[in-house]
Amino acid sequence: MTTVLKMVGITKRFPKVVANENVTIELNKGEILALLGENGAGKSTLMNCLYGLYHPDEGEIFINGEPVKINCSEDAIKHGIGMVHQHFMLVPELTVTENVILGLKSHREPFLDLKAAEKVVQELSDRYRFNVNPRAKVKDLPVGIQQRVEILKTLYRKADILILDEATAVLTPQEVEELFQIIRRLTEEGKSILIITHKLDEVMALADRVTVLRDGKVAGTVAKKDTNPKDLARMMVGREVFLNFERKPCTPGEVLMKVEHLEVKDKQGVRAVKDISFELRAGEVLGIAGVDGNGQIELSEAITGLMPYSGGKIYINGQEQHHINPRKLLEAGVSHIPQDRHRTGLVLEFTISENLILQEFYTSTYSKNGVLKQDVIRSHGEKMIKDYQIKATDPSVTARTLSGGNQQKIILARELNRKPKILIAVQPTRGLDIGATEFVRRQLIEQRDNGSAVLLISTELEEILSIADRIAVIHEGEFMGIIPNENVDIEEIGLMMAGRKKAS
Ligand SMILES: Nc1ncnc2c1ncn2[C@@H]1O[C@H](COP(=O)(O)OP(=O)(O)OP(=O)(O)O)[C@@H](O)[C@H]1O
Ligand SMILES: [Mg+2]
Numbered sequence: 001m002t003t004v005l006k007m008v009g010i011t012k013r014f015p016k017v018v019a020n021e022n023v024t025i026e027l028n029k030g031e032i033l034a035l036l037g038e039n040g041a042g043k044s045t046l047m048n049c050l051y052g053l054y055h056p057d058e059g060e061i062f063i064n065g066e067p068v069k070i071n072c073s074e075d076a077i078k079h080g081i082g083m084v085h086q087h088f089m090l091v092p093e094l095t096v097t098e099n100v101i102l103g104l105k106s107h108r109e110p111f112l113d114l115k116a117a118e119k120v121v122q123e124l125s126d127r128y129r130f131n132v133n134p135r136a137k138v139k140d141l142p143v144g145i146q147q148r149v150e151i152l153k154t155l156y157r158k159a160d161i162l163i164l165d166e167a168t169a170v171l172t173p174q175e176v177e178e179l180f181q182i183i184r185r186l187t188e189e190g191k192s193i194l195i196i197t198h199k200l201d202e203v204m205a206l207a208d209r210v211t212v213l214r215d216g217k218v219a220g221t222v223a224k225k226d227t228n229p230k231d232l233a234r235m236m237v238g239r240e241v242f243l244n245f246e247r248k249p250c251t252p253g254e255v256l257m258k259v260e261h262l263e264v265k266d267k268q269g270v271r272a273v274k275d276i277s278f279e280l281r282a283g284e285v286l287g288i289a290g291v292d293g294n295g296q297i298e299l300s301e302a303i304t305g306l307m308p309y310s311g312g313k314i315y316i317n318g319q320e321q322h323h324i325n326p327r328k329l330l331e332a333g334v335s336h337i338p339q340d341r342h343r344t345g346l347v348l349e350f351t352i353s354e355n356l357i358l359q360e361f362y363t364s365t366y367s368k369n370g371v372l373k374q375d376v377i378r379s380h381g382e383k384m385i386k387d388y389q390i391k392a393t394d395p396s397v398t399a400r401t402l403s404g405g406n407q408q409k410i411i412l413a414r415e416l417n418r419k420p421k422i423l424i425a426v427q428p429t430r431g432l433d434i435g436a437t438e439f440v441r442r443q444l445i446e447q448r449d450n451g452s453a454v455l456l457i458s459t460e461l462e463e464i465l466s467i468a469d470r471i472a473v474i475h476e477g478e479f480m481g482i483i484p485n486e487n488v489d490i491e492e493i494g495l496m497m498a499g500r501k502k503a504s
Contacts, residue, residue, distance in 0.1 A: 005027040007046070010022070019045040023042070025211050025221070030188070031192050035213065038236055039409070047083065050163065086166040091138065096134050098114070100134075100153050122134050147175075163194045166196055169430055200233065212236050253451065258315040262313075263310050264307060264308075271477060280422065282421070282453050287467065295476065300336070317332060332422075333418075349400065356380060387413065390410060392406065412440055422455070424455045424457075426457045461490070468485050481502030
C-alpha cells in the first residue's frame, strides 16, 4: 500500500481559536478516508490548508513521500489535489466544458481550445460513467449533475486526490447513491478520496478508514471494519449519543394555520405548487416528506410571505391573509427556518449578537428611544451561545468566522428562542453534527409540547418519521396524501414520494 498524502503535525490558529492542533492524517492510494467531527471541529480548515486556501502555522505536507509547499490552490492542483466545495462555484450561464476549462490557460492563446476540451470532457464523462453532456448549460442541470461537473473540473486538471466537503448534503438519496458509485469507480482507477460528512451511515457505506477530529485535534483513526456508528458518535462527541429518542403522542389543539388550494408559480412561471390544502394545529408536528425540488421551497416561501402565490387561500390564527408580509407574520408569532440560510437567514458580516436580533432590534427589549441596548444584546448573545452550544469565542465575532454548522445554529437559536406559535422549519438539521441534530429535534418536539404548531419540511425521511405526528408527501407540487405517523409503511411512503397517490 502506498501513501499518497501525509499531513503531519498541522496546526492552524485563528485569532482566539486553534482550529487545528497537531493534526496528522494519512491517505493511501485508492482509498476513501472519511473526516468526521462535530461542527467546528476543524475539518474544513484542515482541507483548506491542504488546498492552499489557508496556510498552516506549523506542520508539513507530503505528497507521494515528498515534502511540498502549498501556498495557493494552483499549487495544490499542480500536486494533483482537487476540491469540490459544498457551495458549487460554477457559472450557470456557461456550458459544462466552458466551466471545466474556466481559469485555465489555452495552448492556442488567445483562442480557446473549446473543441479539444469538449472531447476530453466527453472522454472523462464516458470513462467514469458521469453521463454529462459537455455542451449542456450548467443552469439547466440538476444539482447532482452540477456536482459531477465540479468533479470533472478536478479530473480535467489531473487530480489524483479529491476532497469532497459535505458533498452529499444537497443531494437526493438517489443522487447520493450515484455519487457513491462514481467515487468507487474513481478509487478503482487509483484516485484517492477525502470525504467530509456528518452522516454516519454514509461513512459506514463508503469509507475504508475514518479519522475523527474533536476540538481541532485527532480523536482517533479507525478502519471502517473495526467500528460502528455508535462508537464513531462517541469518539466525535466524547460522550454517549442517543441516535433515537422517544416521543409522546401529541394532543392537537386549535387550527393555527390553514391553507386551501394553494397554487404557487416559480420564477419561470411554472406551477411549482398545485392545489395544496392542509390544516396545522397547535401542539402537532406536520411533516412534509418528499424528494428535493418538488415544490417544498415554493410552498414554504409562499406561506411565509417571501414569494407571491397565484391561487388559493392562507389563514393564520383564523384570519385570511391577503398580503403576507414577513414582519407582520413575525408579530403574529410565525418563525421560519429557511432552507437557504446564507441567502435568507444570516448576514455574514454582522456579529453573532446582531444576527440573533436581526428582526427584533427595534422592539423595546433591544432598543430605547432609537438607541440599541448594547449590554442586553450582548448578554442575549452570550446566553444563546451557551444554550445552543455555538462554537464561538464571543458574541461579537462576525458570523463569517464560524464553521458552516455553527452559522446555522445562530438561525436556529434566533427562531426557536422566540417561542413561536407557528414554526416553519425547512431542513432544520442540514449540515449539523449528530449532537446538534439531536438537540434541534428535541427542541422541535418541545415546542410542540408547549403548544406550538410545527411544520417540518425535510427530505430526510428518518427525520420526518422521528418527529412528525402526521406526514404529508409532496411530489411535483402536489400532496400525494396525508397520513398519521403510526405504524406507517415505509414502502408506501416511498411510493408516494415517487408520485403514487394514496387512495383516500
Ligand atoms: N476565517 C476564520 N476566522 C476565524 N476563525 C475561523 C475561520 N475559519 C474557521 N474558524 C474557526 O475554526 C474552527 C474550525 O472551523 P471549521 O470550519 O474547520 O469547522 P468544521 O469542522 O468544518 O465544522 P462544520 O461541520 O460546522 O462545517 C471554528 O471554531 C471556526 O469558528
Ligand atoms: Mg465545514
